[in-house]
Amino acid sequence: MRVEEMRLDGNAAAGALREIFAHDMTTALVTCAGCARASPMGVLMNYGGPMGVILRCPHCDTVMLRIVSTPGGRYMDASGSSVMLIPERPT
Amino acid sequence: MTAELPAATASRLDWHVASVTDVRRETARTCSIVLDVPQWPGHRAGQHVDVRLVADDGYQAQRSYSIASPPEDASLVLTVERIDDGEVSPYLCDVLQAHDGLELRGPIGGYFVWDIAEGGPLLLVAGGSGVVPLAAMLRHRAHAAASVRASVPAHLLYSARTWDDIIYRDDLEQLAKFSDVTVAFTITREAPSDWRGYRRRIDRAMLEEIGWPPSATPRAYVCGPTPLVESVATLLVEIGHDPARVRTERFGPTG
Numbered sequence: 001m002r003v004e005e006m007r008l009d010g011n012a013a014a015g016a017l018r019e020i021f022a023h024d025m026t027t028a029l030v031t032c033a034g035c036a037r038a039s040p041m042g043v044l045m046n047y048g049g050p051m052g053v054i055l056r057c058p059h060c061d062t063v064m065l066r067i068v069s070t071p072g073g074r075y076m077d078a079s080g081s082s083v084m085l086i087p088e089r090p091t
Numbered sequence: 092m093t094a095e096l097p098a099a100t101a102s103r104l105d106w107h108v109a110s111v112t113d114v115r116r117e118t119a120r121t122c123s124i125v126l127d128v129p130q131w132p133g134h135r136a137g138q139h140v141d142v143r144l145v146a147d148d149g150y151q152a153q154r155s156y157s158i159a160s161p162p163e164d165a166s167l168v169l170t171v172e173r174i175d176d177g178e179v180s181p182y183l184c185d186v187l188q189a190h191d192g193l194e195l196r197g198p199i200g201g202y203f204v205w206d207i208a209e210g211g212p213l214l215l216v217a218g219g220s221g222v223v224p225l226a227a228m229l230r231h232r233a234h235a236a237a238s239v240r241a242s243v244p245a246h247l248l249y250s251a252r253t254w255d256d257i258i259y260r261d262d263l264e265q266l267a268k269f270s271d272v273t274v275a276f277t278i279t280r281e282a283p284s285d286w287r288g289y290r291r292r293i294d295r296a297m298l299e300e301i302g303w304p305p306s307a308t309p310r311a312y313v314c315g316p317t318p319l320v321e322s323v324a325t326l327l328v329e330i331g332h333d334p335a336r337v338r339t340e341r342f343g344p345t346g
């Protein structure tokens with residue numbers, strides 16, 4: 001099976017993001033540090049499988065956000081995202 | 092930026108044990124699980140839950156399942172397609188029964204949701220079990236007054252392998268009859284000999300026939316196996332639909 005058939009999207013990461021953020025993040029607008037284009041979190045490509053989070057830019061493939069769980073806590077690497085606009089009233 | 096976050100103790104989205112009130116067969120390969128969830132806060136059409144199975148040795152498997160029932164209904168319904176070599180779906184379809192508990196958290200998601208107040212026209216495109224969240228949207232729409240529905244026309248294009256693999260077939264026909272939804276099926280493998288509908292994968296011509304012209308600015312929701320979702324979304328944009336109005340949800344290789 002090709003990796004493109006396995007990928008999910010930011011919707012599948014919504015639960016993991018809600019463990020960290022106060023409200024739903026799938027409508028948050030995230031700007032890619034690679035190509036400077038903004039996308040709602042829900043449209044990012046998710047290569048983390050059903051239980052992980054590796055979100056890539058749909059335009060240039062930059063890894064924009066990763067969440068890794070360890071026994072000591074969760075690491076969130078958002079170095080590929082320059083700005084996140086979180087809607088005032090969560091939709 | 093890298094942040095180290097506290098462990099899951101302060102989670103705002105807690106796991107609950109829902110009780111299974113019924114498991115009913117939809118098609119040979121799918122079943123619906125009816126749940127009673129304590130303190131369910133309500134949901135929006137299109138949202139999902141995360142389900143978690145924990146083995147005796149502590150091994151955990153977690154998967155997402157869309158909510159099939161509309162926000163108006165008292166019980167929560169999930170519909171699961173059984174993937175033969177899958178880890179979680181065979182358990183949900185074959186083992187789980189009424190009075191069992193099922194650990195879940197939700198409702199989850201805010202991007203792939205639709206509320207009648209957002210208006211339409213609504214263009215829903217599904218492959219396989221991708222029809223589940225779209226059915227919740229149509230069931231939600233059916234609760235609105237006829238005058239409201241008239242201002243939000245809805246079309247569903249649904250791709251299934253065979254006639255018998257069409258999930259909610261009777262229900263969709265009822266929705267077509269009583270809440271003026273246009274429903275079109277396309278059958279990609281064996282179709283009945285008297286089948287007069289589409290019998291090929293969703294293509295541009297089909298989307299032009301069933302969808303609205305871009306000038307009608309429909310809201311499109313596309314859901315199902317990843318390859319289908321990506322090809323339909325690309326076609327809709329090629330036809331001229333605004334990419335910002337084409338919302339997608341990928342279910343993975345199977346969907």
Ligand SMILES: Cc1cc2nc3c(=O)[nH]c(=O)nc-3n(C[C@H](O)[C@H](O)[C@H](O)COP(=O)(O)OP(=O)(O)OC[C@H]3O[C@@H](n4cnc5c(N)ncnc54)[C@H](O)[C@@H]3O)c2cc1C
Nearest residue numbers: 001012154155156157170171172177178179180220223342
């Ligand atoms: C937001 C969201 C909503 C969803 N809603 C629904 C729904 O309403 N109904 C529904 O039925 N499903 C839904 N799904 C899909 C669901 O989450 C599961 O993916 C599905 O049930 C399969 O899970 P499983 O554990 O049975 O199979 P898995 O064990 O995950 O395996 C699934 C298939 O993929 C193959 N596979 C898995 N990993 C690999 C690999 N690394 N290499 C090659 N092949 C691999 C397996 O062989 C198998 O055929 C949804 C998914 C998402 C993201």
Ligand SMILES: [Zn+2]
Nearest residue numbers: 032035057060
């Ligand atoms: Zn980018």
